[in-house]
Amino acid sequence: MRLFAFIGSHLVGYRGRYLAGTAAVFLEGAMTAAPMIIAGLALVVLTRADATPADIWPYGAAIVLATLFRIVLVRVAWLNLFRGGGAVTLSVRERVAEHMRRVPLGILSRWTPARLANLLTDDARWIYEASTIAASLMLAGIVSGVALLIAAIAFNLPVGLAAAGAAALSIPALAWAGHLLRRMVRRRVADVAEGNQRIGEYAEGIAVFRSFGRTGAALETYRAAAADMRDTMIGGTPPLSAVSAAGRSVLDMGVPLALIALAALLAYGEGAVPKSAVPTILLVLASIGAFSAALAQGALIGTAERAARELDRFLAEPVLGGANALGRTQHLELAFESVSFGYGADETAVQTLADISFIVPPGTTTAIVGASGAGKSTIAALILRFFDVTSGRITLDGCDIRDLDPSALQAAIAFVGQDVHLFRDTLRANILLGDPSASDARLREVVAAARLDELVAALADGLDTIVGDGGRTLSGGERQRVAIARALLKNAPIIVLDEATSAIDPITELALQRAFAVLARGRTLIVVAHRLRTIAGADCIVVLDRGRIVESGRHERLLEDGGLYARLWNAQARAAGWSVR
Numbered sequence: 001m002r003l004f005a006f007i008g009s010h011l012v013g014y015r016g017r018y019l020a021g022t023a024a025v026f027l028e029g030a031m032t033a034a035p036m037i038i039a040g041l042a043l044v045v046l047t048r049a050d051a052t053p054a055d056i057w058p059y060g061a062a063i064v065l066a067t068l069f070r071i072v073l074v075r076v077a078w079l080n081l082f083r084g085g086g087a088v089t090l091s092v093r094e095r096v097a098e099h100m101r102r103v104p105l106g107i108l109s110r111w112t113p114a115r116l117a118n119l120l121t122d123d124a125r126w127i128y129e130a131s132t133i134a135a136s137l138m139l140a141g142i143v144s145g146v147a148l149l150i151a152a153i154a155f156n157l158p159v160g161l162a163a164a165g166a167a168a169l170s171i172p173a174l175a176w177a178g179h180l181l182r183r184m185v186r187r188r189v190a191d192v193a194e195g196n197q198r199i200g201e202y203a204e205g206i207a208v209f210r211s212f213g214r215t216g217a218a219l220e221t222y223r224a225a226a227a228d229m230r231d232t233m234i235g236g237t238p239p240l241s242a243v244s245a246a247g248r249s250v251l252d253m254g255v256p257l258a259l260i261a262l263a264a265l266l267a268y269g270e271g272a273v274p275k276s277a278v279p280t281i282l283l284v285l286a287s288i289g290a291f292s293a294a295l296a297q298g299a300l301i302g303t304a305e306r307a308a309r310e311l312d313r314f315l316a317e318p319v320l321g322g323a324n325a326l327g328r329t330q331h332l333e334l335a336f337e338s339v340s341f342g343y344g345a346d347e348t349a350v351q352t353l354a355d356i357s358f359i360v361p362p363g364t365t366t367a368i369v370g371a372s373g374a375g376k377s378t379i380a381a382l383i384l385r386f387f388d389v390t391s392g393r394i395t396l397d398g399c400d401i402r403d404l405d406p407s408a409l410q411a412a413i414a415f416v417g418q419d420v421h422l423f424r425d426t427l428r429a430n431i432l433l434g435d436p437s438a439s440d441a442r443l444r445e446v447v448a449a450a451r452l453d454e455l456v457a458a459l460a461d462g463l464d465t466i467v468g469d470g471g472r473t474l475s476g477g478e479r480q481r482v483a484i485a486r487a488l489l490k491n492a493p494i495i496v497l498d499e500a501t502s503a504i505d506p507i508t509e510l511a512l513q514r515a516f517a518v519l520a521r522g523r524t525l526i527v528v529a530h531r532l533r534t535i536a537g538a539d540c541i542v543v544l545d546r547g548r549i550v551e552s553g554r555h556e557r558l559l560e561d562g563g564l565y566a567r568l569w570n571a572q573a574r575a576a577g578w579s580v581r
């Protein structure tokens, strides 16, 4: 039922068609039973003493008509069900993709990339297969089986009832088998996901494993996951097959029970085999066949049901709220007002930021500095609403960013993080992500500002060179420069740079900084940096220590104060003179 409720909720605009298809399947089930029932009637007529060959023709004609009607119904059913099923799958994929866009990144990161990909591929496919083929075969089988059983009862009440009793008795065992099957499917899917995760980690981390001579151990963890998968199959199959076989055997008991009922009739009733006996037994046999065909779809329906549950669970993840628009798109002041934050949803979450307040006036540069783990990147993540604050508020142009339409916030901020992801596409397409409508001249301008022109000139296809998966064909510093070009192109009033130049050599970094300053003039910059030399010119430096602001101000004043910033600065100055012997 859950599966069909799920399908129903995604039948946007196709509900009528799908219902028409279902009605056609219903009739098709009846038309599948019709030839057998008509043949049964013909058998009864032919066993009469006064029967002539001509008596058979109306029945023959009725069988042909029922078959022709069934062909038409199959066509109508499948046409509508496939359209409806296609619409459901499309709607599921679109809703999941749209939801991914709106769920806070903090929540999204709890779903691994493999699980998210699975929602859009395998899970959506199971829903398609269930809503089209499996559901129709199951419904047609049940309708046909029930129609044949009713006909059997009508032909001969005791014999038909004996077979119906067997069918009724098989229901609990079959329901139990369905429950075991669903449990096994759930565990198998979890094992496969775990196995995929492990093999993904093994493939991605192969360089690390090799450098530590740990490839064997890493492979072992994958092997363990594969063994779990096998154990689930081996452990789950015997009880499932036993219960399923028991259910089917009880169902198959329909014919022997019908024969026993017939024998009882002979012994205690009519004293002769009634004319309806043979057709009734045939109808019972056919009805068992129809029920078995319906049962054969159980595994697919069970798998699709699990997929529906998983899709529902993802679609129930809360999305970023807020609907307000910004009053203007430029000169936006950003402010932290007594912001506290801890990762994790419950009260036990460790507080990462405590009572953070600072203002970033439009057009100024604010640097966030502090030791590793102090909470600098967390500040950037909160500005971007990857997470929402635990208490206090962050405002943009006076408006709490939680009340802002997420797309207004996204439009106002360009972000370059520590990990740069490039898509397997041309360098041009990767940079144009910042502004797909940018002119060629503007593109070249940001390429030059990001100090990418030498790289572009050296590449055989220049900007049209495909950069490999995740940008792996470029060096770390080159990837960072592509991300900076992308952010510059976006033309957002606020740019957040989180260790955006950490992989760039000092000479290129200096040149990039100068060019960047020209292109980003008038924009607000929030820079998270370890190399203090790069932010010494900032309008305000906010110094963090274990999640708290311990001082803030301009470089010269902070040096004079002799606090944490001065200590960090002096330590870096000394480190610059270090050498490896």
Ligand SMILES: Nc1ncnc2c1ncn2[C@@H]1O[C@H](COP(=O)(O)OP(=O)(O)OP(=O)(O)O)[C@@H](O)[C@H]1O
Pocket: 343, 344, 352, 370, 371, 372, 373, 374, 375, 376, 377, 378, 379
């Ligand atoms: N997604 C997360 N879930 C749980 N804890 C996190 C998460 N991200 C960061 N933390 C923790 O929050 C604290 C602050 O991390 P953050 O990345 O903000 O520090 P940082 O100052 O930017 O450090 P670094 O300079 O090393 O990048 C750290 O203790 C870190 O372990």
